[in-house]
Amino acid sequence: MASAEVRQIRRRIKSVQSTMKITRAMELIATSRIAKARVRVAQSQPYTDKMNEVIRNLGAGSAGLSHPLLERREVITSGVVVVSSDRGLAGGYNSNVIRMAEHRIQDLRNAGKQIRLYTVGEKAKAYFAYRNFEIEQAWLGVTDTPGYGDARRIGNVVLEEYQSEAVDSVEVFTTRYISALTQRPVLWPILPIEPPEATAEDTAVGYTFEPSPEAILARLLPRYLEGTVFGILLEASASEHAARRRAMKAATENAEELVRLLTREANQARQAEITTEISEIVGGAEALAGG
Amino acid sequence: MPGKLFRVDVVAPEAIVYSGDAQFISARTTEGDIGILADHEATMAALATGPVEIHDAEDNVTTIGIHGGFLQIYANMVTLLTDRAEMTAGGREEALRLAEELKAAQQRAVEQAGAEVIL
Numbered sequence: 001m002a003s004a005e006v007r008q009i010r011r012r013i014k015s016v017q018s019t020m021k022i023t024r025a026m027e028l029i030a031t032s033r034i035a036k037a038r039v040r041v042a043q044s045q046p047y048t049d050k051m052n053e054v055i056r057n058l059g060a061g062s063a064g065l066s067h068p069l070l071e072r073r074e075v076i077t078s079g080v081v082v083v084s085s086d087r088g089l090a091g092g093y094n095s096n097v098i099r100m101a102e103h104r105i106q107d108l109r110n111a112g113k114q115i116r117l118y119t120v121g122e123k124a125k126a127y128f129a130y131r132n133f134e135i136e137q138a139w140l141g142v143t144d145t146p147g148y149g150d151a152r153r154i155g156n157v158v159l160e161e162y163q164s165e166a167v168d169s170v171e172v173f174t175t176r177y178i179s180a181l182t183q184r185p186v187l188w189p190i191l192p193i194e195p196p197e198a199t200a201e202d203t204a205v206g207y208t209f210e211p212s213p214e215a216i217l218a219r220l221l222p223r224y225l226e227g228t229v230f231g232i233l234l235e236a237s238a239s240e241h242a243a244r245r246r247a248m249k250a251a252t253e254n255a256e257e258l259v260r261l262l263t264r265e266a267n268q269a270r271q272a273e274i275t276t277e278i279s280e281i282v283g284g285a286e287a288l289a290g291g
Numbered sequence: 292m293p294g295k296l297f298r299v300d301v302v303a304p305e306a307i308v309y310s311g312d313a314q315f316i317s318a319r320t321t322e323g324d325i326g327i328l329a330d331h332e333a334t335m336a337a338l339a340t341g342p343v344e345i346h347d348a349e350d351n352v353t354t355i356g357i358h359g360g361f362l363q364i365y366a367n368m369v370t371l372l373t374d375r376a377e378m379t380a381g382g383r384e385e386a387l388r389l390a391e392e393l394k395a396a397q398q399r400a401v402e403q404a405g406a407e408v409i410l
Contacts, residue, residue, distance in 0.1 A: 040305070047304045050372050054363050058335065148304045207365075210322045210336040219337050220361060223374060230304055273398060 009266040013259055020255035023248045026089065030245035034180065037145075037238035041177070044227075044234055051220075051227050052196040056235050057207065058217055059195060067214070068163070069193050069221045077114035079158060079167035079191070080105060083174040084124035085143050085231065085240045091247035093175065094123040095206050097185040102172040105133075105188065116167050120154065120233070136161075143237050151230035158229075159222055162191045175239040181246070183239035190228055193221055194279055295329035296348055297367040301355060301376060308376045309353060315346040316369065318362060325362070327369060334364040338373060340390045353378065356389030358397065 056225045082101045084094045101124075105115055116136050119125045125138040137157055142150045161167045170191035209216060294314040301309040317326045319341030338360040345353040360373025375393040 001371075015403075043306050043335055044304055046307055047372065048300045050300070050302050050363075050370050053363055054335065054372060057363065057365070075327065128304075151304075152374070206333060208332055208334045210320055210325075212333075216337050216361065219359075223360075223372075226374065227304060 003269070006266055006269045006273065009262055009269060013262045013266065016255050016258050016262065020252055020259070021243075024134060024253040024254060027245055027248035028254055030241045030248060033241040034238060034245060037241055038177075039232065040145075041231075041234045041238055044231060048227055048231055051224055055195050055220060055224060058213060058220070062121075067192070067217050067221060069159075069225075070195060072192050073168050075113060075168040077116055077167045078108050079116050079118065079161060079170035080108075081118045081120065081154070081158065081170065081172040081190075082124040082128070083143065083172060083236045084119065084121035084127075086122040086140060088123065089247060090240055090244040091250075093125075093183070093243035093247075094121075097173050097175050098124055098127050100185045100187070104171070104173070116161065118158065120236075142233065143240060146230070146233035148226070148230055148239050151233055154233075155226035155229045159225060167191075167271050172232055174236045175243075177235050177238040177242060180242055183242055188232060189227065190225060190232075193225060296372060297318075297327075297329040297331075297335050298347055299369045299371070301343070301345075301357075301371045301373065304374055307347065308355060308378060311345075311347055312368075313345045313347050314346060314350075318343045318357070320322065320362065327364060329367055331367075331369075332370050333366070334362070336362045338362055338371065340394045342387045342390060343371065343376075355392075356387065356393060358390050358393035 033234055082098060084097060088094065104118070108115055117128060117133055118136050118239060119128060119138045121143050122140055123142070125135060139150070139154060142154075158167075158170050162170060169189065172188040172190055174186060174188055176193050177183055208212075296312040296314055299309065299311060299313045299316055301308065302407075311374070315326065315328055317324060319325075319339045320336040321339045324341075325336065338357055340358045341356075343355045343357050345355070347353065355375045356377045357371070358375040360371060363370045363372070375397065377389045377393065
């Protein structure tokens, strides 16, 4: 019968195999989620493009743009929004963006600025709450499949804070989706709004404005901010799924390797056992024959 | 015979709601209803809550309920940018009703967000 050692190794193999099933399933799920998230990024593109176009035309058609949301003012309090995921098992996805934000907060504090912190996702909330940072507002359950309503909620809050001068600038820390293999944490300033640069194609057409250009701009800029936040959330979501896929792929590969090593170990142990048994039998038989 | 056509795109953040050629569209701006035929002068307008009607080349009418957004007319290209739009087969009244619903839904969302902040 199999000895204790062999049995123990076999039990470990089984446990590793069942973990491997889970990581492989998570890898497959993440893979399909990336595709979906990428589609949603692509679907939001026309809106973003058109919005940029309207703002550029507005700038070209009227005598430049001016609005409180566009004006830089001296920064006393800086708003920081950290976009993380709700769940872990995504490799360095969360720690990368959180580390970057924390460094920035340190720098801002060293420069004598006040900080107001907002978080998206459970992970950033947990991290900063544990370190006794004051979190003004935390949004949860957003990043898996962000909707425009989520972007609107977040946009409205930061906008109100900016307009009431609770903060003088807002920076978002998020992860950009560069490719399936590369996602990079970035600092993305959203307030004051940096209007898209006019390109050579935008000719100054004599637009008729209904109502005035100022009134249209005043309605447009909050929408523009929401659109920006929506884009950020969608890309963060695609990045999260890509990071999770990569992490789970690595975990599955590690598990495979482990199973291979353990199987070899189990075979060796079994072989050693058989050898011992044979030599015992041979020894016993010889003792009987000799007697 | 259909009149001269122009391009219409109704774009929302999560999808393109409508894209095609039209001979006539009407929409409600903050300043009042606007009717647009081909070769309309370059215009930018803010949209109010109300129905948008699109008459395509075959004289089929598409109605869309819209709550807020922007309208840009430039070189026979009409773009309606809106964060809330819903298509309907029920004609103007239905579209208006939908638009009002979208408005109410947004107000609810804002109130809810406000309540969450207080909590």
